Amino acid sequence: MSKIRTKVFLMLVAMFSVSIGCSATLADTEAAGKKGLSYGEYGRPTTLDPITSNDMISMRITELLFNGLVGINNKQQIVPELAESWEQSADGLQYTFHLRKDVKWHPKAGQEAQPFTADDVIFTYNIMMHPRTVTSLKVRYDFISEVKKLDQNTVRFTLKRPIMNALPKFTFKIIPEFGPSNAAFLGRDDPFVQNPIGTGPYRYKETTANGEVVLEANPDYFKGAPKISRFVAKPFADQNIMNQALMYGSIDMSVLVNPRNVPEIQGDKRLRLQSYSALSYQFFGYNTRNPLLADKRVRKAFTLAINRNEMLNSFFNNQGTVISGPFAPGSWAYNLDVKPLPFDAAEAEKLLVQAGFKKGSDGIMVKDGKRLVLTLKVPIAQESESVKRVVLAFKTYLRRVGAEINVEFLEWQSWKEAVFANHDFDIMFASWVFDDSADISSLFHSGEIGAWRNNFGGYSNPEIDSLLVEAKNTLDHEKRRTIYRKLHERLADESPYTYLWTLTNYAAYDRKVRAVQIHPYKFFSYADTWYIGEGGDDKGADAPAKATK
Amino acid sequence: MKNKDILRITLIACLLGLSAGLHAADDSVKKAGQLLDKHYYESAALALRSASAGGEPTPVVALMLARAYARNAELYRSLQRSSLTIGNMYLQKLSAQTGRDRSLFVPLYYGEYLIQSGKLRDGAAQLHRFIEQKDSAPTYRDIAQAILAVTQKAAPSAAQSSDPLVRSQLAAAISLSSARRAEAATQTDQALAELIKTNPILPVRAVTNAIGVYARSGQAEKAFALLGAADIGRPSYEEAISSSKVLRFYDAALFGNLAELDQAEAERLLQRVRSDAKYKAVASYFLVELYLNNEQFGKAVALLPELNAATDLPAAYRDRLAVMQAALDVRSGKAPHGNAEFSGLGQKYAQDPALLAEVLSACVHFKASCPGVTASARTLAAANQGERYRSLHFAVGEQYATIGKNDLALLEMETARDKSNKNRIDANDPMLLVRLADIYFAGKSFSESLEIYFEMSREFPAVRQLQETGQGVYSTEYRSAGDAKIF
Known part of the structure; x- marks a missing residue:
């Protein structure tokens, strides 16, 4: 029976390799050696330096390569x-x-x-x-x-x-003066961003043809050589395949477990589940440069038109919380007074009509001769089964109130260029992850509109700008809390995004990896003290290590 | 003695030949049983009260209702401990602030939190500080005086003030004297009637005070009616220092009063059921447990002889009774005997995760010395995980927490947690979630705590105070650069 399962798994891995051009094979793991650690990622990093990267996949790697002051x-x-x-x-x-x-x-x-x-x-x-x-x-x-x-x-x-x-x-990561080829500014075409040089516990070795990023232990690390000889980041476009790879020992760790796989992993004595990053949420972001989406009533109508509770329940086994604004419920900044908008398709249509739309004969809303037809861009790294269902449900719900949504799945790098560099989208789907400071200024301040900036939707509102600046400038924690409550309330009403939900993020790893502590945001901050144990019970050995940094 | 209450009551009722009462139960009762099993204690109690509207509940319904209140009381006591810890941290931070934008109300609320925490002298000092501020509002100055009277063991008169909010506070103070509870209840009735004339939404402070007064004076129905109409998640006071600085304060006594109310109602119902010979043993069993959990050891000890003599208690409950007996011995001056009993029980149930968990849990809560039990429990837990072993991992985690090994406590408690529904009370024992939240908060993993409270507040609105004060501490304690990344 187990042989059949192994064959099925290997077949799945092979199919996966063909489909996205990268692989995670058993042979690779064996080659990695007993003391190495290979971990599954849900995509490839765009860049490997700490300055140009703005996604979690890249950040996890830069955390191993670089240090801050x-x-x-x-x-x-x-x-x-x-x-x-x-x-x-x-x-x-x-x-x-x-x-x-x-x-x-x-x-x-x-x-x-x-x-x-x-x-x-x-x-x-x-x-x-x-x-x-x-x-x-x-x-x-x-x-x-x-x-x-x-x-x-x-x-x-x-x-x-x-x-x-x-x-x-001053935790920002330091890069070497001799690193980038251009000493004045750093672009994504600089060789340094793919061949980084740092001071951290691991050194960049190579990116294989399969897209695996291989890091080797730095024996001269100033805090002492790390105990695990190398880290290999393996990209998987499908979380289910990544889960299978973990279950069959092809990887030692998965940075993100599909909610549907949680019971299976929890029931496996070889593996341990650890939650992290409570401060994240998924959303649909709107390009307010598009005149059809410039009116907040249209954006709000879209939020009203979709049944978020139903989607969360159906697609994520209800393993999360529907949110009302731009913070996660585990954040100090979440305004508990603001409740999520209800599912109300009739109210959504009413708002669209108020915004000047009329339903055409084909059921699509029209304003000033323009049909409410929009493009939704979704990164392929997010193309897990659950995400596909979310975007298709979004499309179906919006069709009912008269909006036609054309969904485009793009490879991660192409998606980032379309959304962040070229602003060539109407709606995008993504997740934000925040550190504890819950700083949303880069997301919504008008000064952050521009190529590769986080205000990709071009959202501009003087009141929001003013509140963000006031919050940034105050030295009074309670004043900042009050301002953030207002920001939550205002940004819920303004709806630059349809805020969806916060999901429980779980990493899973083989119990042979010991002393594991996962930083809730940066993930690998304490990885230099992890080690690989052989046999026996890891109780106690797996207790979070004492502060080492 | 944690979960599966409906199953337990059903089992006992069947074994006692009382199943007819359950079969006759209507849909609301069945629904309430399901709610109780999923830890929706508030909702279960509400459904059972509705099912019995207009009359006293049947014995089986009364037993279920008592179990809902007993569980709620235990949970509220636990939340009260968390609330006092976090509230004191928050208010201490606010108290340190000086300058133009400082709060006037911090000393009042900080004083109350300190007093509820048993720090009477420090609490009184804060209240004096509040009273001495020239800008303090007269109503709240009088409220502070009423609270001070409690610390000075003085006997205030509720007629001392014309302000109904102050009178409600005075009534709460005098209700602490058992001889004056009826008077306190009357004064509370009057104060509430007066307050409602000016605003149909009662101040949360008045509601908190009234719950305590009615609980102590045996008028639980009035308290439940009040709770049904009030939003106890609202702050007790909002202080707008400027348009961009608004502080929210919560009542330190709220969880304690809610626990007192539910404890009193559970006791009343169990005493009533106990008067029926057919149900006497079951009711007595749950009463002993109720008293024990509230540290009313004398009352529990008094019930033991007749319970030990009862012939109609199922064997499984005799085992648990033995655990309770050992705990009572430890807390009633017979520690060596109690410790030996625990040791014997640990050996007897070394391979039974549920009972071993109960033995270890009782050892921990009643401060018994149980090295053998601890070792057995750790060994069994280390070799096993899964649903059957969850209560054991929780108990082992609790034991680690009491000796300050929070890292190991978290490991065990996380093993006890249903990861598929990690914050949901229908999938996890709420007591486990509260303890996890405590330990995460102490370790500065604030967001983990706040996520638990967020889910819990859906069933227990009073948890809002933990969310708000927890957010307050978190906002000052975190250290991070201000980063946001696309996932």
Whole structure:
């Protein structure tokens, strides 16, 4: 029986390999060696550097390759990384970092490893803030007025104004001055973004023809050589196949378990499930540049037209929570007073009529001669069975109120270019993941409209801009909470997105991987202390490790 | 002694030859049984009360109702502990704020939280601070005085104020004296009648006070009617310091009063059922459990002789009675004997995950010394997982938590959790979820806690106070850069 199952599985893997051009084979895993760890991803990383990447797949890899000046441990404490100590001026305007002297960059093939210095810090900040650098990070660092090298191992950042939680901002990853081919700005065509050099516990080795990203342990890591010899990120376009790969031992870890597979994995004694990243949600985002979607009544009508509870129940076994606005329910910023809009198709049609639409003879709404026909772009990395059902249900629901939705599934990179670079879409489907700060300014501030920026929908509203700035500038936590409550309320009404739900994200891994702690957002932050055990029970050994960073 | 209440009552009723009462139960009762089994205690109680509207419930319905209230009381006591921990953290942070935008009301609410936590002197100091502020509103100054009277063991008079909200607070204070409970209830009736004349939505503070007063004076029906009409998820007070800074405060006594109400009603119902000879043993069994969980050891001990002598209690419940007996011995000055009993029970049930979990859980809650039980439970849990072993993993996790090993406690409790429905109370024991939320919060994994509370608040609206205060702590404690990424 097990042989038959194995054959079926291998057949599935083979089919999968043909269909998307990458594979996850048993032979690969054997080659990875006993002390290596291969993990399943739901897509390929777009870039491997910490500046141009803006997706989770890339970030998980950059977390293994790079370090920041400071880190945050699992007790929410700021701890040294590339900076061994720091001082803050009494007025909160200057932060001086004393850098470690024993850190070296990963060596280029055939070359000596170069030392990490203050020049790298200055370089990283400058290239990150360059107008032509492709990054969504600028908005987070516009509070810095100057960065100055005091000596080879000391840098000082001067702030424009004191800000709340300034120190954690210096977790941004440092890249080497000698890394990018263009020293002024970083684009996605720079070879560095595919051949990164960092200071972290793992070094980039190669990306195979199958799209697997192979990282090797850095024996000279300044915190000590990591215990797992290498990490291999294996892309899977289908979560079910990824699940099968985990069940059959072809991979050691899956970063995202399909909700439908949770009971099966929970029942398998070899595997452990761990939830993480409570602060994420799925949504349909609207391109407000399209005149048909510029009116909030149309966007709101779309939200009213779909039965989110029914969809969550049918497609995700009710393993999540329908949300009412731009935060996840586990966030400190979620406004509990705002309830999700109900499913009300009649009200949706009424709103469309109020917005100037009339139903045509074919049932499609028309305004000023333009039919309400829109294109929905969905990344192929999201093309799991559940997501397909969600977008098809969305299409069906909207057809009932007179909107025709044409669904296009695009390969991950093409989807990102269409949505983030070219803004060539009407509606997009995606998920946001936030760290604890629940900072939505890059999503909705009008200053964040532009290529490769997070306000891909071109949403612009002076009131929202003003609230975002006020929240950013205050040093009073309760004032910021109040402003965020208002933002939640206003953005629920404005509906730049149809906010769907937050899902429980589970990673699963083989119990032979020990001392596993998963950072709820960055995932691999503590992976340098993980190790592979052989046999026996992992109880206790698997307890979260003490703060190490 | 956790779940499967309806099954347990059905089993006992059948064994006692009382199944006719269950067969006769109408749809509402069956539905209530299902709700109870899925931990929807509030909804189950509501359905059972509706089923008995206009008359006293039948003994079987009364037993089910008592079980719903007993479970609710236990859960509310647990939530009260969580609420006081988080509320104190939040208010302490607010209390440290100075300057123009500081709050006037923090000392009042911080004082109340400290007093509810048993820190009378610190609480009184905060209340004095509030009273001495020149800008404090007179009504709330008088409220602070009424609360202070409790800490000073003074005997306030409810007639001291013309303000009905103040009188409701004074009534709550005097209801703590058993001799004056009827007077407190009358004063509460009057205060509520007066308040409702000016605003049909009663202040949450008045509702909280009234629940406590009615629970203590044996007028539970009035309290339930009040709860049915009130939104206890609302804040007790909203302080608008400016248009962009609004603070929300919640009553420290709310969960405690809800627990007291449900405990009192469960006791009343079980005592009534106990008067019927056919149901006496069952009702006595649940009464002992009820008293034990509320640390009313004297009352529990008093019932044991007749319960031990009862011949109509099923064997499975004799086992559990032995666990309760051991716990009572530990807490009644016979610790060596109780510890030995626990040790024997641990050996007897070393391979029975459900009973071993109950033995270990009782050891932990009643502070018995049970090294043998702990070792057996850990061994059995280490070798097994799955639904049958969930209560055992929970008990082992609790044991780890009491010795400060929260990392291991989380591992065990996560094994006890239904991952397919990780925050849902219909799939998980709510007590497990509350403990998980506590441990995650203590470890600063705030979002994990808030997700649990978010789901729980759907059935228990009072949980809103944990959500709001938890958000308040989270917003000041997190450390992160402000990142957002496409998944």
